[in-house]
Amino acid sequence: MQTTEINGFLIDNFNQYNLETGKKQGICPLCSHTRKPKNQKAKCASYDWERGLGTCHNCNTSFQLHTYQRKGASEKEYVRPVDKVEDYNITGDPEQKVVKWFKTRGISAQTLIDLQVGEGPEYMPQTGKTENTIKFNYFMGDQLINVKYRDGRKNFKLYKGAEKVFYNINSIVGYEYCIITEGEMDVLALHEAGIPNAISVPNGATLNSNNLDYLDNCIDYFEDKEKVILAVDSDEAGQALQAELVRRLGAEVCYLASFDDCKDANEYLIKYGKEKLSERITQARPVPLENVTTFKDIEDEVTDFVRNGFKKGYQVGLENFDNIFSTYTGQFITVTGIPSSGKSDFVDQMVVGYNRNYGWKTAFASPENAPTYLHAHKLMRKTWEGMPTSEDIHGDKWNNVSSHVNDNYFFIDMERYTLESVLRKGAELVKR
Known part of the structure; x- marks a missing residue:
């Protein structure tokens, strides 16, 4: 009996290469036709029909037996x-x-x-x-x-x-691990090196935005992954993308590949060849454990500090405030003040500023701002940079601003708030 799905993926074509169904060994669809005539029928590949994967022992490449919806x-x-x-x-x-x-x-x-x-x-x-x-x-x-x-x-x-979706996303179905790169050329390079389960972000990395809408659109493809190897560029933008992918996918499954003196996988392939590129991927190291730091983990930051001194953090776009305050991700910030002094309103302004400058999305657990529609209206005004009127409803600017608020701000609304329930809901939102 043929399997109809694997890890929740419905099989479209059970035998995409027209191999001998049910057999555990046979020819390789990738290399057998290129071998000498006397070896073209040699059973150089193993088939695992339940997992949907084949492995060739001649060209050392794995391949998908099925296609998926x-x-x-x-x-x-x-x-x-x-x-x-x-x-x-x-x-x-x-x-x-x-x-x-x-x-x-x-x-x-x-x-x-x-x-x-x-x-x-x-x-x-x-x-x-x-x-x-x-x-x-x-x-x-x-x-x-x-x-x-x-x-x-x-x-x-x-x-x-x-x-927007990942490039080559079909290739990771059935595998327990995958590789994420920063460009299509890197996916081609890894495929060339015998690593077919590699994907790429669609639009590279930028310093001022971590809007990974393509990850939201493909999140189901990562549910069964025990390891996700991040093989992004070594520049500052690439490292920012790496940090955000670790945050979204979870440090416990992420591994980091580096390319020494090369910027990316394709450059490494050109300089050192297929075998060495494959080794770089197999040598990927786990993301450093939380709360445990070695000098090697922070050597780049130490070097940058010696060269350039303290680096400015993220800013909200208010000049006088930015001159005295900037922040980094991973911080816990407490805003205090006397009652009714505008603390919550100013935090909203900070959030809108971070969103405008860096594309950050925010989830609010703010029972004091009930009912929620009034809080949403506050954020709409700040995004609008003015007060929308009834005449503006359903106009172009209204539609653009309301769509932006809908896509970037989320309101955790519970009958009973606990720290655990709010953090749990926040973790769900991070993955989405």
Whole structure:
């Protein structure tokens, strides 16, 4: 009897490579056809049909036996790309200019075919004209969800209005672990090194925003992961992304990969090769234990302090206040004052400032601000930077501000508040 689902993922195609169903050993769909004729029928791969994974002992690569339907539906309506993937897919012709370019980056034509990378014309706003672009296709199940375009000048854009999800998200189904990178080229590099279960954030890392809406849209894919290896860039923005992913996914499952003198996985592949890149991933170290610090854990911060002194923390955007106060994540801040002096109102202003400057979302457990709609109105006024009137209702600005408040501020509303129940609800919101 065939399995119909694995870890909650409904199977779409039970045998995507047309292998001998039920057999525990057989040919490898990835390398057998490339071997010498006398070895092409050799049983070099093991099949685990219950887990949906195969492992080749010749090319040392794992592969998915099944394809899966998307898990979890989006609550929002998004635009779907109209691109016909088959019209733009790279064929692997070694004389193709784009294939030659990828070869200089250590990426083979087979990897481009495996991940359905495309090429074709697209209007790029950065140049103001149609350019020939590389097309990174984002799938969930068998649906094309988004497309990222890259032109020859290294300009990027995502398909306008499309849902943001991880690149190559289908690849992690069935695996107990996965690797998160900061770019599609790094996913291709890891695939080239025999690590297929790698995904990428869709829009890189930025210092001033930790809005991981793509993680919200894919959170179900991480429910069964015992290990998540973070292989992001070594620059400041990449490290900020790493810290936020650790916070959202949980330090207990996160491991950190580093690339020594290279910025990312693709650069490491070019410089040191497939085998060494694979070793960097297997050598990923656990996130340091909470409340236990070694000098190695903080050596970068010590070096930065010696060079630059104290670094300014996060600021709310009020000049006089920012001159005397800034904060860091992980702090517990107490605001005190005499009754009715505006403490809660000022905290709301701080929250709106952090949201405006860094994209931070906030959950409130604030029974003193009941009823909740009055608290929401306060935040709306601060975001509006004025007082909305009845004439503004359902106008463009009203719709934009109300949508922003809905997406960025959350109100914990309980009949009976306890510290444990509030923290538990906060933990749920962090994961979402």
